[in-house]
Structures are given as structure tokens and as C-alpha cells.
Amino acid sequence: MKPLEQRFLLRLSEQYPTIATASAEVVNLSAILNLPKGTEHFLTDVHGEYEAFSHVLRNGSGSVRHKIDDVFGNTLSQSDKQSLATLIYYPEEKIRLVQKEEKKIDDWYKVMLYRLIAVARGASQKYTRSKVRKALPAEYAYVLEELLMEREDVSDKESYYESILDTIIRLNRAGDYIIVLSELIQRLVIDHLHIVGDIFDRGPGPHIIMDRLMEYHSVDIQWGNHDVLWMGAAAGELCCICNVIRICARYGNLDILEDGYGINLLPLASYAMGNYEGDPCSCFKLKGNNTTDAREMEINLKIHKAISILQFKAEGQLIKRHPEYKMNDRNLLHRIDFKNGTLKLGRNTYKMLDMNFPTLDPKNPYAFTQQEADILERLQHAFVSCEKLQQHMKFLLRRGNLYKVYNNNLLYHGCVPMNKDGSLREVTLYGKTYKGKALYDALENYIRKGFVAVDEEEREKGRALMWWVWLHEDSPLFGKKKMATFERYFLAEKETHSEGKNPYYQLYEKEEVIDRILKEFGLDGKKDAHIVNGHVPVKEKDGENPVKCNGKLFVIDGGFSKAYQKETGIAGYTLIYNSYGLILAAH
Secondary structure, eight states, X not given: OOHHHHHHHHHHHHHSOSHHHHHHHHHHHHHHHTSOOOOEEEEOOOTTOHHHHHHHHHHGGGHHHHHXXXXXXXXXXXXXXXXXXXXXXSHHHHHHHHHHHOSSHHHHHHHHHHHHHHHHHHHHTTSOHHHHHHHSOGGGHHHHHHHHSOOTTOSOHHHHHHHHHHHHHHTTOHHHHHHHHHHHHHHHHOSEEEEOSOOSSSSSOHHHHHHHXXXXXXXXXXXXXXXXXXXXXXXXXXXXXXXXXXXXXXXXXXXXXXXXXXXXXXXXXXXXXXXXXXXXXXXXOOOXXXXXXXXXXXXXXXXXXXXXXXXXXXHHHHHHHOGGGOOGGGOOGGGEETTTTEEEETTEEEEOSXXXXXXXXXXXXXXXOHHHHHHHHHHHXXXXXXHHHHHHHHHHHHHEESEEEETTEEEEESOOOBOTTSOBOOEEETTEEEOHHHHHHHHHHHHHXXXXXXXXXXXXXXXXXXXXXXXXXXXXXXXXXXXXXXXXXXXXXXXXXXXOBOTHHXXXXXXXXXXXXXXXXXXXXXXXXXXXXXXXXXXXXXXXXXXXXXXXXXXXXXXXXXXXXXXXXXSOEEEEEETTEEEEEEO
């Protein structure tokens, strides 16, 4: 026997000290393996849209309604089924409405309790009794277990259950039990949740989503580039901090930072109002539906411009510190002709839309003023010291990865970097070359180092690489030639805004390419292997299909973000994987 096997068996013997206990566990595990597959729920690119996220989570992308259909068939009308589904999604709100309108409320309680118990029983059939028991709230567990589990020793079951329900109603506890049963059904219809990247940015509630995920019974996360950007900000990387604030300002969501995380933006606001007084900041208009008043809008615009200039300065300094990133072409401040108001880009010269840069020194445009350095130091301290933000990032580190292989499905956000011929692209990180799975593993290792490395040099490399992951052309989470933030703000010519996608996005329609990726991640030869991919919105209104390569690839970013829905013509895709197969839901 090999030493490793011997150590493993010794550890097992501590948990299962006798033949009887070991045999019992083998019997238990064998039985569990023969239960129907638990339902997996895939969401991606939620982008802070908490209301949409919450609704999809409550209805399980239609899983609740499917379970109602399974349980009641044709014995309930469609309107009764819809009413029951609404009760399960929003029990507290529904109860309040019914209490105002229903004269015989006790009768309604009884009917709904019977129906909810039936749905809960149906939803619990694929699980062991132990698993269902653990899902029950402690104070309701005994009664609910009696209602949900068959009682063979009770001859008159109908009378037995009716007595329990009558007592619940008589004690004015029916509403509480309806809420608990509804939440139990929501939990049982989804066994495991996958978030395939981009919880943060654009929408108003990423912090609320993170709170909800931290309470969820079973979840994993594949980091998106926006998530890694926030991770970099929480680790204290200035470029990431500036990008996070800029995006919040651009979408009118600075209250995420101020109210959600308690980060003080007053010094930045004072700096912006002072330096850009009288500047309309017309190049920095807000995106999405913004309802702020005129004064708030003015402050937002000025913060938006101020933090953008700080970002370009910080990024210029980082690019100079890391020449190995080969990003000198993205440093554009020194290319501005301050006398003529133009920018030299490649062989062309373009007219700048805005030339009011009171804090830029034409001779040293990437240098911070003393005021700017002080503000950035305070912001850096605020991000690193924010307890709630750090809790959220620790959760992302604990439950998250750059990719995941789960039940023969490969999950990742973005793309697997490729060359035009379909071969895996080689990427150099700090002197070593990686491609495919090895690239993901190396990047994840550095991201984690950015938080926990003892060696300060390695920690700094990890922090800088989180910004690299956000926008570098070789980043699997970005997958474009460049991030044209500067050009989109300051140049009118559309050709300068083009970012260009990695060849992956032209090649992922080819089955041999997808097979190559599956093989790279150890899923070759598996007939039921799939890739679930987020990051680039599927434009359904243009006829684009989210299912590619004979069902081997699912691109499920349909546009949760309201800012994208005009482009996509849809409010998001989600994916359900249960014992019947894969089901794509369009919202």
C-alpha cells in the first residue's frame, strides 16, 4: 500500500471507526447516487440588477412553475396555478393583499397550506429526508416534517394533517407557515446555484446581491472581469479603485460606495467641484436611467470627469512600472497636443472633444498633484479598511474561481484566448508563458496572492495583475484588443472606439474548437459535456442564438443589465440543468 493511500485510510478510520459505521456510510452514499439529479441554476452578468436577480432566484427561472404543473397537472386552472406561483415567489406581499380582499381568510389559509405542502412534497422527493430536514427552519422543523413526510403509522392521515393545519390557523400562525413553506419550496427547487461572473457594476445593488449570495444554501462563482476589478480595488490597487468609482459615477450609482459600503467620497467631490467649476463636463454624461436632481447630476458629472483623469494618470504610472505588460500604446495623455487641442493616435490626428484639464501638467501628464495624491491615499485606505467590502471579497475568494468543472460542465466568464487558427494563445506573465487551463490557474494564483501573499513584491504583482485581468487583450475575462475608455470620452470618430474581439468569438461556432477547449479542461470524450459562457451579451433581436455547436456551448449573457437591454432585446438568459436535461430560459 502506498504511503498516501495509507494516510488517507487512517483519516477515514477516525471518522468511521468500525465496519458497521463504514458500511452504513457506503449504503447511504450508494442510495444518494441513485436519487434524481438535483437542479442546478446558472446565472451570469447580473451587473448589480438586484430586483431582476431576486425575482429570478425566487422563481428559479421557471422551476417553481414547472413543479406546480408536475404536482397538480390539470386539477388546477391556469389562473390558480399562477396565483399559487406568485404566492411562492412573494409570500409576504401576497398575504397582505389577500388579507385586505378575502372575507373568509381562514378558508384561504387552509387551501393554500394544503397546496404549498403538496408542492413542497413534490420538490423534496429527489432529496434524502436528512437533507430536507436540514433545510427546515429550526422553530418550524417538527411540524413541517410531520406535514411533509408520509406517516405510515397513522391510519387516519387525513384527519391527522387536518388537525395540525386547524391548530396552525387557530393560533394565527398560518401566515408564518405559508412564508416558511414558500421559502422552503424556493430552496428545494434549486439544489445549487452557479454565478458565471460579473456581479458588480452598472446596476444599483451589487452589495445587496452579495449579501443574498452569502446566505444562499449552495453556490459557486466564476469571477468576471468586473468582479476582479472590485477585488483589485478592495486589495488597494489604485487603478482598480479609480475604475470602480468611475463606473459607479458613469451609471449614477455612487450611493453603492457611499451608502452600500460606507466609503467617503466627499474629498473627491470637493476636489471635482473645485477644479471643474463652470465645466459642463459634456463628455461625461451618465448612462442608464438616472433620476437624480440637477445639483446631484452636476456633482456626478464632475466626479465622473475628475476620477477619469485620475484613472488615466494611475494607469499610466502602472504601465510604466510594468513594461512587461506591453501596454505603452494605451498611455494617451502624453499624446495630447495641448496647444492645438488634438490627439495623435497611430498615424492619425484627431480633434479632442474636451481640453479642460486643469490638473494635467503637459510636461509630466501622469504625475499626481499633491491634492490628488492625498485624495487617492484616503480612498485607498477607505477601500482596504471597509469591513463589508472585505467580507464580500473574502466570500468571492472562498466560493469563487476563474473557471469551474462541475457535473461535466465547464463554466467560465469571457473567453479562452486563441489565435486566428484556433490554437490556444500563449500569454507571458512575469517571465513565464502559459496557455489554456494553465493560464487560468496562473492568473487565479496571482489574484489570490494579491490578497494573502506575505512577500510584498508578490502581493504587488497580484494586485497589478487584477487590473491586467480587467482590460488586457490577453486576459481571458476581457477578450478584446483594447478597452477604449479614453477614446470613447474624448474622440468623436467611431473607428477609434472599436475594441476588437479575440478570435475566440469568431471560432466558438466551430465544434472542433469547442471540443479542443473541453479537452484542455479534461472533458474530452464525455458525451454530456457542455460549456456555459458569460460576458458578451447575446443580441436576440438580431437573431443571435445562445446555443451553439449542437448544444455544446451555451452563451447565457442575455442582458440582465438595463443599460444593455436596448441592444439585446431581452432581459437576460438563465440556464437550468436538472434530471431531464438542460433548459434555457429567456426573460
